[in-house]
Amino acid sequence: MGSSRPGGAGLDSAGLGVRRAIGFVAPALLLIAVFLVFPALWTLYIGITNYQLTGPAAANPRVVGLDNVVEAVRDPLFTNSVWLTALFVLGSAVIGQNALGFGLAWLLRTVRPGLRRTIEGLVLLSWILPGTVVAYLWFAVLSRDTGTLGLLLGSPQTAWLVQYPMTSLIIFNVWRGTAFSMLLYSSALAAVPPSQLETARLAGASGRQTVRDVVFPHIRGHVLTNTLLISLWTANDFTPFLLTAGGPNHRSEVLPVLIYRQALESGQLGYASAMSLLLLVGNLAIALVYLRLLRRRA
Amino acid sequence: MSPLWVVRRIGFSVLVAVVLAFFAVPMLWLASAPFDSKPGLGLRWPDWTFANVVATFGHPYALTSLLNSLVLCVVATVVTTVLAALAAYALSRVRIPGRDLLLYLLLLLSSVVTGTAAMVPIFVMMLQLGLINSQFGTALVIAGGMLPAAIFILKDFMDAVPRSYEESARVFGASPRQVLGHVVLPVARPGVATIFVWAFVNAWGNFLLPFLLLRDVGRQPAAVLLRTLYDEGGSANLTVIPVFSLLYSIPVVVLYLFVNKRYGFRFHGGIKS
Amino acid sequence: MAGITAEGLSTVYPNGVRAVDALDLEVADGELFALLGPSGCGKTTLLRTIAGLEAASGGVVRIGSRDVTRLQPGDRRVAMVFQDYALFPHMTVAENIAYPLRVRGAAKSVQRETAVRTAGGLSLGELLDRRPGQLSGGQQQRAALARAVAASAEVLLLDEPLSNLDARLRLEARTFLKKLQRELALTTVFVTHDQAEALALADRIAVMDSGRIRQLGTPREVFQRPADTFVANFIGSTPMNLVPRGAEVIGVRPEYLSPAADGLFTGTVSVVENLGVTSLVTLDCGEDQIGYVVPEDDEPRVGATVTVDAPPARVLRYDKETGLLVR
Numbered sequence: 002m003g004s005s006r007p008g009g010a011g012l013d014s015a016g017l018g019v020r021r022a023i024g025f026v027a028p029a030l031l032l033i034a035v036f037l038v039f040p041a042l043w044t045l046y047i048g049i050t051n052y053q054l055t056g057p058a059a060a061n062p063r064v065v066g067l068d069n070v071v072e073a074v075r076d077p078l079f080t081n082s083v084w085l086t087a088l089f090v091l092g093s094a095v096i097g098q099n100a101l102g103f104g105l106a107w108l109l110r111t112v113r114p115g116l117r118r119t120i121e122g123l124v125l126l127s128w129i130l131p132g133t134v135v136a137y138l139w140f141a142v143l144s145r146d147t148g149t150l151g152l153l154l155g156s157p158q159t160a161w162l163v164q165y166p167m168t169s170l171i172i173f174n175v176w177r178g179t180a181f182s183m184l185l186y187s188s189a190l191a192a193v194p195p196s197q198l199e200t201a202r203l204a205g206a207s208g209r210q211t212v213r214d215v216v217f218p219h220i221r222g223h224v225l226t227n228t229l230l231i232s233l234w235t236a237n238d239f240t241p242f243l244l245t246a247g248g249p250n251h252r253s254e255v256l257p258v259l260i261y262r263q264a265l266e267s268g269q270l271g272y273a274s275a276m277s278l279l280l281l282v283g284n285l286a287i288a289l290v291y292l293r294l295l296r297r298r299a
Numbered sequence: 300m301s302p303l304w305v306v307r308r309i310g311f312s313v314l315v316a317v318v319l320a321f322f323a324v325p326m327l328w329l330a331s332a333p334f335d336s337k338p339g340l341g342l343r344w345p346d347w348t349f350a351n352v353v354a355t356f357g358h359p360y361a362l363t364s365l366l367n368s369l370v371l372c373v374v375a376t377v378v379t380t381v382l383a384a385l386a387a388y389a390l391s392r393v394r395i396p397g398r399d400l401l402l403y404l405l406l407l408l409s410s411v412v413t414g415t416a417a418m419v420p421i422f423v424m425m426l427q428l429g430l431i432n433s434q435f436g437t438a439l440v441i442a443g444g445m446l447p448a449a450i451f452i453l454k455d456f457m458d459a460v461p462r463s464y465e466e467s468a469r470v471f472g473a474s475p476r477q478v479l480g481h482v483v484l485p486v487a488r489p490g491v492a493t494i495f496v497w498a499f500v501n502a503w504g505n506f507l508l509p510f511l512l513l514r515d516v517g518r519q520p521a522a523v524l525l526r527t528l529y530d531e532g533g534s535a536n537l538t539v540i541p542v543f544s545l546l547y548s549i550p551v552v553v554l555y556l557f558v559n560k561r562y563g564f565r566f567h568g569g570i571k572s
Numbered sequence: 573m574a575g576i577t578a579e580g581l582s583t584v585y586p587n588g589v590r591a592v593d594a595l596d597l598e599v600a601d602g603e604l605f606a607l608l609g610p611s612g613c614g615k616t617t618l619l620r621t622i623a624g625l626e627a628a629s630g631g632v633v634r635i636g637s638r639d640v641t642r643l644q645p646g647d648r649r650v651a652m653v654f655q656d657y658a659l660f661p662h663m664t665v666a667e668n669i670a671y672p673l674r675v676r677g678a679a680k681s682v683q684r685e686t687a688v689r690t691a692g693g694l695s696l697g698e699l700l701d702r703r704p705g706q707l708s709g710g711q712q713q714r715a716a717l718a719r720a721v722a723a724s725a726e727v728l729l730l731d732e733p734l735s736n737l738d739a740r741l742r743l744e745a746r747t748f749l750k751k752l753q754r755e756l757a758l759t760t761v762f763v764t765h766d767q768a769e770a771l772a773l774a775d776r777i778a779v780m781d782s783g784r785i786r787q788l789g790t791p792r793e794v795f796q797r798p799a800d801t802f803v804a805n806f807i808g809s810t811p812m813n814l815v816p817r818g819a820e821v822i823g824v825r826p827e828y829l830s831p832a833a834d835g836l837f838t839g840t841v842s843v844v845e846n847l848g849v850t851s852l853v854t855l856d857c858g859e860d861q862i863g864y865v866v867p868e869d870d871e872p873r874v875g876a877t878v879t880v881d882a883p884p885a886r887v888l889r890y891d892k893e894t895g896l897l898v899r
C-alpha cells in the first residue's frame with residue numbers, strides 16, 4: 002500500500018514503514034523458523050526413514066515410507082502409551098485441574114484476603130517451581146518407608162509410585178498444574194456481573210443453582226478454552242519421566258516418555274519420529290479447535 | 300444462627316484446610332531436608348545442621364551447574380525479550396502484508412510444536428550441526444520455542460499503548476528510534492518485564508532440552524545436574540540434593556515475589572507453556 | 573509564523589473511506605480557525621493530514637510558502653495537541669513540556685529553563701515535577717498545550733481540545749485558550765463538534781460535512797446567514813425553523829421571532845421549555861412546528877393562539893432542491 006499513497010508521510014502511527022517493520026520482525030521469525038518450524042517439518046521426513054542413533058542406519062538412513070506409522074499402531078507399547086496418555090490428560094487435566102481450579106476460584110472469593118493470598122501463593126508456587134525440584138518434593142511424599150503419605154495413612158511400606166504409578170502421576174499433575182485453571186477461572190468469575198449474582202441471591206437460589214444458572218453461562222467459553230490448553234500441555238508434559246521414567250514395566254509410560262526412550266535409549270530415531278508425528282497431529286487438532294474458538298469470540 | 304449454618308461453616312473450614320494441606324505439605328520438604336543431619340525422601344522434624352550446605356558447596360559440579368543455568372537462562376531470556384519486543388512492536392503498529400496469517404501461524408505453532416513433540420528432530424539437527432554440548436546453541440533452541448508465545452503476549456501489551464503517544468512524539472520531530480526509546484519501551488515496560496520474568500522462569504526450569512542437548516556434565520545446568528544426582532553412583536545423593544534443590548529454586552521464587560509485588564500476578568493468556 | 577493552505581486535498585483510508593474530499597482551505601497567519609462539523613465528518617483526518625500523520629492521497633498542503641505535502645510530521649514545524657492529550661505517563665510535566673527540545677538535542681539546562689518559563693505562562697509552575705496521572709483534567713489539558721507551545725512551531729493544531737473537560741471547566745478553559753492564542757499570535761486550527769465553542773472562540777469557522785467544507789466564514793456570517801440547510805440546522809443552540817413554502821424553504825432562527833399582530837406564522841402553543849432567562853415556545857402550525865424564544869415572564873399559555881414575525885433581513889430562503897441559500 003506504500004507505493005499507492007504519495008509522500009513519505011505516516012503510513013502507521015510509529016512512522017516505521019513496512020520495510021523497517023519487516024526488519025524488526027525478521028530476527029524473531031528466523032529463530033522460530035530454524036528451531037521450531039524446521040524441526041516440525043523434519044519430523045515428517047525422519048518419520049518415514051529407518052534413521053537410527055548408531056549402527057549402519059545412522060550413516061545411511063533409508064526411506065521406509067509409512068512402515069514406521071503402521072508398526073507403531075500395531076506396537077502394544079505404543080497403544081499402551083496412547084491409552085495412558087489419554088488417562089493422564091483426562092484424569093489430571095480435564096477433570097482434576099479443571100474442577101479443582103474452578104473450585105478454588107469459587108471458594109477463594111469469599112475467603113479472608115490474608116488466607117486467600119496464602120492459598121493462591123502456594124498454588125502458584127507449585128506451578129512455578131522447577132520440574133526437577135518438584136519431582137523430589139513428590140518423591141518425599143510418595144516414597145516407601147519415609148514418605149509423608151505413607152506416614153499420614155499409616156502404611157509406610159506402600160511404594161506409591163511403584164504400586165499405583167498412574168494414580169500417583171495424576172494426583173501429582175493436579176497439584177502441579179491447577180494454578181493456571183485457578184487464575185483463568187478467577188478472572189472469568191470476576192467478569193460475571195455482580196448484579197446478576199445478587200439477583201440470584203434475592204430469588205433465593207442455592208450455591209449450586211447460582212453456579213448452574215448464572216455463572217456457568219458466562220464462563221462456558223472459558224471452560225472450553227481452559228480444557229483445551231491444559232489438555233495440550235498435559236499431553237506434552239515431560240515431568241512424568243522425572244517421577245517414574247515410564248516404569249514400572251511401562252505402566253506409566255506416557256507418550257513423551259515413550260518417545261524419549263525409543264529415540265535416545267533405544268536409538269530408534271525414525272520410529273520415535275513417527276510417534277512424535279502422531280503427537281503433533283493430536284496437538285494440531287486441539288490447537289485448531291482452540292483457535293476457532295478464539296476467533297469466534299473476537 | 301441455625302445449626303445448618305454452623306455445619307456449613309465447619310464444612311467450609313475443613314475444605315479450606317484440606318486444600319491448604321494438599322498444596323503446602325509437599326513443599327515442607329524443601330524447608331526441612333536441607334538442614335537435617337540425616338536428610339531423606341520424607342518429612343520429619345530436622346536434626347539441625349549446616350553440614351549439607353557445606354557438602355553441597357564442595358560438590359564439584361554444583362556451583363558450576365548453577366552458573367551454567369545462569370548463562371543459559373540469560374542468553375535465552377535476553378534473546379527472547381529483545382526479539383519478541385521488536386517483532387511485537389512492528390506487528391502491532393504496521394500492517395505488514397500477511398500479518399494476520401502470520402499471527403495465526405505463530406499462535407498455532409506455539410501450541411503445536413512443543414519441545415516434547417519435536418525432541419527427535421531437534422536432537423538430530425543439533426547433532427548434525429555439531430552443536431551438542433553447546434550452551435549457546437541450546438539457549439537459542441529454548442529461545443526459539445518461547446518466542447511465538449512471547450511475541451503474542453507482548454503484542455497485546457503494545458496494542459494497549461495509545462498510538463497518540465507515538466504520533467505526538469513524531470510531530471515534535473522524534474525519529475523512529477527516538478519514538479521507540481523515549482516513548483514506546485518505557486510505556487510498555489510492565490509488558491517487557493513480564494515477558495522477561497516469564498522467559499527466565501521457563502528457561503530456568505527447562506529440563507528436557509538441556510537434558511537432550513548438553514551431555515557433558517561440566518556444561519549441564521542445574522535442572523539436569525539435579526537429576527543426575529538422583530542416580531549418580533547407583534543411589535540418590537541425599538546430602539546434596541535437598542540443599543541444591545533449595546538453591547536452585549530461590550531465583551524463581553524471588554522473581555515470583557518481585558512480579559507479584561510490582562505488578563500483581565496478572566493473567567496473560569497462556570503465560571506458561 | 574505562517575498561514576496554512578490546502579488545495580484539492582484528499583485523504584483516503586486504506587479501507588476506501590474518503591475522509592477528506594478535494595478540499596480547499598486557507599487559514600491566515602495568526603488566525604484562530606475552527607473546523608466544525610458532526611462526528612465522523614473528517615475533521616480529525618483533515619487535521620492529521622495537515623500534521624502529516626495521514627498521507628494525502630491527492631492535493632497540496634502548504635505552511636507559509638513551503639509545500640509540506642511530502643514531509644514527515646517532524647519536519648513540518650507544526651505542534652499538535654491530541655484529543656486524549658497524549659502526555660507521556662512516564663515523564664514528569666517538566667519532561668513532557670521540554671520533550672520537543674529533547675528531541676532536537678537541546679542541553680538539559682535549556683530544556684528545564686524552557687519548561688519552567690512555558691509552564692509559568694500556563695499556570696503550571698507548581699506542577700512541574702508531577703506525573704500526568706497526578707493532574708486534573710484541566711491541568712492535563714494545559715500541560716499538553718504547554719508542550720505544544722514549547723515546540724515553538726509555526727502552526728498549532730488542536731483536536732477537540734475542550735471535549736474531555738466537564739462543562740464548567742470547559743468555559744474557563746475556552747477563555748484561557750483564546751487569551752493564550754492572542755498573546756502568542758500563533759496560527760491555530762482547532763477541531764470541535766460543538767457549534768457554541770466554535771462561535772465563541774474562532775476568528776473564522778469552516779463547517780464540514782462528509783469530507784468537504786459546506787461554509788467558511790466568520791462566526792457572525794455563519795450564524796446569521798448559513799449557506800445551506802445543513803449548516804442552518806447545525807449552527808445555533810436552538811435549531812433553526814425550516815418551513816417548506818412552494819419551491820423554497822424558509823429559515824428563521826427562533827431567537828429572531830417575536831409575537832406580532834400580523835406575521836409569518838400563526839399557530840397554537842403546544843410546549844413551553846424554560847431556558848433560564850428565556851423560554852422556548854413551540855407552536856403547532858398545521859403540518860409544521862415553529863419554535864420561538866420569549867424573555868422570562870412573557871411565556872404564553874399552552875393552547876393559546878399566537879402569531880409571530882421576524883425582521884425581513886433575518887428571514888432566509890433556501891432552494892428546496894439543492895438546500896442552498898437563495899437570498
Ligand SMILES: Nc1ncnc2c1ncn2[C@@H]1O[C@H](COP(=O)(O)OP(=O)(O)O)[C@@H](O)[C@H]1O
Binds near residue numbers: 609611617618
Ligand atoms: N484509521 C481509519 N481507518 C479507516 N477509516 C477511518 C479511520 N479514521 C477515521 N476513519 C473514518 O473517516 C471518517 C472521518 O473520521 P474522522 O476524521 O475521525 O472524523 P471526525 O474527527 O470529524 O469525527 C469517518 O467515517 C471514520 O469512520
Ligand SMILES: [Mg+2]
Binds near residue numbers: 615616
Ligand atoms: Mg475527531
